[in-house]
Amino acid sequence: MKIVADENLAFTDYFFAQFGEIQQVAGRNLTQHDVVDAEALLVRSVTKVNAALINKTALKFVGSATIGTDHLDISALEQQGIAWSNAAGCNAQAVAEYVITALLHLEPTVLDANQKFTLGIIGLGNVGSRLATMAQLLGWNVIGYDPFVQRDHVQQVELEELLAQADAISTHVPLTKTGAHPTYHLINSEAFATMKPSAILINSARGSVVEEAALIADIQSTGRKVVLDVFEHEPEISETLLNLITLVTPHIAGYSLEGKARGTQMIYEAFCKTFSFQSDKAFETQLPVGEQYFAQHDLKQTLKVYLHQIYDIARDDANLRTCLKDGKVDQKAFDYLRKTYPLRREWAAHGGPAA
Structure with missing residues (x-):
């Protein structure tokens, strides 16, 4: 055939x-x-x-x-x-590790914050529930919002409560425009107004879950740290947006x-x-055998010492920023980054935990 x-x-x-x-x-x-x-x-x-x-x-x-x-x-x-x-759930572990890597890259001190650091997870499907487990292994306080599922290992709250309480918010929902709980522009100006100005926002779900115009206005007002792996108008990404986002990657969270x-x-x-x-x-x-970083230390110590070797997220950020051309990211360059992306290994390949 x-x-x-x-x-x-x-x-x-x-x-x-x-x-x-x-x-x-x-x-x-x-x-x-x-x-x-x-x-x-x-x-x-x-x-x-x-x-x-x-x-x-x-x-x-x-x-x-x-x-x-x-x-x-x-x-x-x-x-x-x-x-x-x-292939639902195929890259759930990779995305969960991406989120934790991004947070530790932006705020290394949260590794030792334990229950003083609250991670809010919007969407508790394959990715969100796995991220919750990984975050709990680090001792973080985890709250979640998902009107469709109930997870015994996650304290579930209403969306407004999550937005108000979380020190970091990570989205893990499909893109929907209909039904009782649409996710299109779920994170809009009203949501930003509810969030702490210091709260980090991470979107590795679908670009249009976050309203780009509201995001730009919020960052300009609060200076919020934001991580984007997906973009509302992808692959069209403006230089204005790119310059405002703290950490950007070319839709490779699950890679x-x-x-x-x-x-x-x-x-x-x-x-x-x-x-x-x-x-x-x-x-x-x-698959080849990976370097056994986690065999030498406990989880937190390994991440302190070897996170950069396990996944150099700053490299992905730098590579995407070099794709700017005439005020926006060049589509061919964006696709080339994804096509030639050097696939990273999951923590388990290095002897680490898997949710």
Whole structure:
């Protein structure tokens, strides 16, 4: 069979080469012509899988190696009888570690703050609940908001209470515009007014969860420290916004080697189920052994000594800032950063904990 795959998927050949011809493409520029005679399509979040893309094609399966589904027109897929799958939770550990790394980079002293430091987590799905566990391992006070789930290990509060109490706020929600609890512009001028001016905001979920105009106004007013891995108008990022944000990264919070490999394995398993193939491959067999930093010290001491070696987040910030051209981030340069990103290893590869 013919399989069309985003060129940035990890271990595509290992998982899929046995099933037929793999055509690797740039996911952001994918067209109906690319998939017209393909039976399977493997994508990431940069590809909008809609009726225009899938109409009058041979597609029987679409797999997205991502945790989100807002780039998939599920009703169009189901109307045409095309099986689909995403990879919910594949990079949850990587994102949780990203958030903690960003916080320790901005405020190293919080590593020893214990219960005096309150982390507020908006969204307690795969990522949010895992982040809560990791933060609790560091001794932090954790509060969470999620109207859809109840987590026994997290003290859950209303959104307004979380915004008012937290010393740092991290968003982990899908992008939704309808229903009782839409997340589009969830963090707006009213939310900023409720937050402490000293509270750090981290968005590694979806760009439009934070209203960009309100964010700019808030930073100009309060000087708030903000970490953005996603942007409302991504990949269009203005120089004005970039200069105001304390720490920026090019949508790579989940870009660990384990997370990428896990995502491909999850859609491989769904692919095999769809076509009645046996699934007998595991990504762990393909990974090199990591440097065992955590074997030498306890968790906090290891992070104090080796955090920069485990993940140099400042490098990602610097690399994105070099992409400015004519008042905004150059889209080709942005995509190139993501395409050539040197996948970092999760803490467990270095002997550390996994939630």
